[in-house]
Amino acid sequence: xxxxxxxxxxxxxxxxxxxxxxxxxxxxxxxxxxxxxxxxxxxxxxxxxxxxxxxxxxxxxxxxxxxxxxxxxxxxxxxxxxxxxxxxxxxxxxxxxxxxxxxxxxxxxxxxxxxxxxxxxxxxxxxxxxxxxxxxxxxxxxxxxxxx
Amino acid sequence: xxxxxxxxxxxxxxxxxxxxxxxxxxxxxxxxxxxxxxxxxxxxxxxxxxxxxxxxxxxxxxxxxxxxxxxxxxxxxxxxxxxxxxxxxxxxxxxxxxxxxxxxxxxxxxxxxxxxxxxxxxxxxxxxxxxxxxxxxxxxxxxxxxxxxxxxxxxxxxxxxxxxxxxxxxxxxxxxxxxxxxxxxxxxxxxxxxxxxxxxxxxxxxxxxxxxxxxxxxxxxxxxxxxxxxxxxxxxxxxxxxxxxxxxxxxx
Numbered sequence: 001x002x003x004x005x006x007x008x009x010x011x012x013x014x015x016x017x018x019x020x021x022x023x024x025x026x027x028x029x030x031x032x033x034x035x036x037x038x039x040x041x042x043x044x045x046x047x048x049x050x051x052x053x054x055x056x057x058x059x060x061x062x063x064x065x066x067x068x069x070x071x072x073x074x075x076x077x078x079x080x081x082x083x084x085x086x087x088x089x090x091x092x093x094x095x096x097x098x099x100x101x102x103x104x105x106x107x108x109x110x111x112x113x114x115x116x117x118x119x120x121x122x123x124x125x126x127x128x129x130x131x132x133x134x135x136x137x138x139x140x141x142x143x144x145x146x147x148x
Numbered sequence: 149x150x151x152x153x154x155x156x157x158x159x160x161x162x163x164x165x166x167x168x169x170x171x172x173x174x175x176x177x178x179x180x181x182x183x184x185x186x187x188x189x190x191x192x193x194x195x196x197x198x199x200x201x202x203x204x205x206x207x208x209x210x211x212x213x214x215x216x217x218x219x220x221x222x223x224x225x226x227x228x229x230x231x232x233x234x235x236x237x238x239x240x241x242x243x244x245x246x247x248x249x250x251x252x253x254x255x256x257x258x259x260x261x262x263x264x265x266x267x268x269x270x271x272x273x274x275x276x277x278x279x280x281x282x283x284x285x286x287x288x289x290x291x292x293x294x295x296x297x298x299x300x301x302x303x304x305x306x307x308x309x310x311x312x313x314x315x316x317x318x319x320x321x322x323x324x325x326x327x328x329x330x331x332x333x334x335x336x337x338x339x340x341x342x343x344x345x346x347x348x349x350x351x352x353x354x355x356x357x358x359x360x361x362x363x364x365x366x367x368x369x370x371x372x373x374x375x376x377x378x379x380x381x382x383x384x385x386x387x388x389x390x391x392x393x394x395x396x397x398x399x400x
Contacts, residue, residue, distance in 0.1 A: 008230040012311065023315050035330045036273040057330065094267030096196065104332060121266045126334040128201060129347040130192030 037104045040083040047112045056085060056115060057104040057123065065099055078105065089117040096122035158377045161235060165370045172367045179360035186353035200264050207257040209358040210250045211279070213365055215317055217247025218282060221289065222314035225307035235373070237303040240310060241293055242372030246365055248286035255279060266332060274323040275333035278316055285313040
């Protein structure tokens with residue numbers, strides 16, 4: 001005969017263990033649906049329907065940003081360093097937007113290689129430092145430009 | 149096994165906590181001005197976010213302490229459920245409103261930071277969504293606790309919510325790093341193994357702010373539990389007097 005205290009301890013412990021296990025399985029099973037954005041490589045592998053509103057994330061490819069004549073439309077490429085996709089966006093870009101910066105765009109695929117965005121979000125990395133330190137790192141060549 | 153009941157005695161708690169309250173209260177009152185001054189005036193602007201980075205000193209400790217509050221609430225609830233300690237439910241109930249406020253501070257300051265940095269007030273990515281659920285868990289706990297006429301029943305139902313909801317604490321923690329959920333929210337800076345994630349001149353104000361938040365949490369947890377014990381004593385006193393009054397009245 002088990003003491004009631006011990007029995008309740010096993011009940012709570014067992015319950016939490018199985019719940020944790022169940023949640024882990026659910027997360028791993030639904031990981032593809034829980035991700036916030038697709039990468040250009042994933043889009044190249046499995047093209048999605050044009051009417052589906054999706055998010056694509058990656059780095060703004062160096063030298064790819066072109067401003068259109070109307071002053072609002074911008075064309076650029078998003079790359080994950082193996083595949084890339086062309087993006088057209090009309091609107092105001094976030095202040096952190098520039099070449100080499102991680103961004104997430106939301107919109108529709110026009111064709112497998114081109115994307116029309118109605119929203120551009122800048123991704124911020126986990127590095128925080130004063131401007132002088134960033135400058136010193138760049139000068140000493142220890143600056144890592146690759147971000148995600 | 150150590151006799152935990154000894155520390156769960158309300159009289160013992162009142163005796164031990166009464167000299168502690170002014171100490172942690174004083175620490176809270178002195179650490180917040182120091183931390184805020186360092187964070188808002190002394191620390192440098194970020195190379196990329198500029199002055200917006202100062203929101204981080206309020207946002208990040210609030211998020212840490214929200215997770216700590218939930219962990220405490222779930223632990224106290226489990227102790228109450230398994231060992232039936234008289235104080236454990238009171239402790240869990242007292243930490244809940246503090247944790248809910250920290251979570252709300254975290255959500256609001258995060259939103260204020262997200263607008264200029266990301267370009268949006270809110271997105272439904274894994275990190276932001278799981279923190280919003282944490283807020284609802286705190287609120288749900290508080291609502292359920294008071295929803296029953298029988299206080300013990302409410303405490304038990306709310307305790308179960310707290311324990312089951314604890315599953316969200318590791319999800320929040322790991323949503324940006326271990327799990328490859330590709331959030332808009334950036335990864336952890338302070339616990340990152342490879343350097344440099346956060347510069348020393350920014351780390352110090354952040355740590356002092358975290359200590360201030362922690363002292364605030366301890367102060368108001370102690371005050372909340374003390375208030376609840378005194379309220380229970382008052383109720384017991386009223387009940388006893390009322391019973392005596394009935395007896396006196398009937399004997400006449």
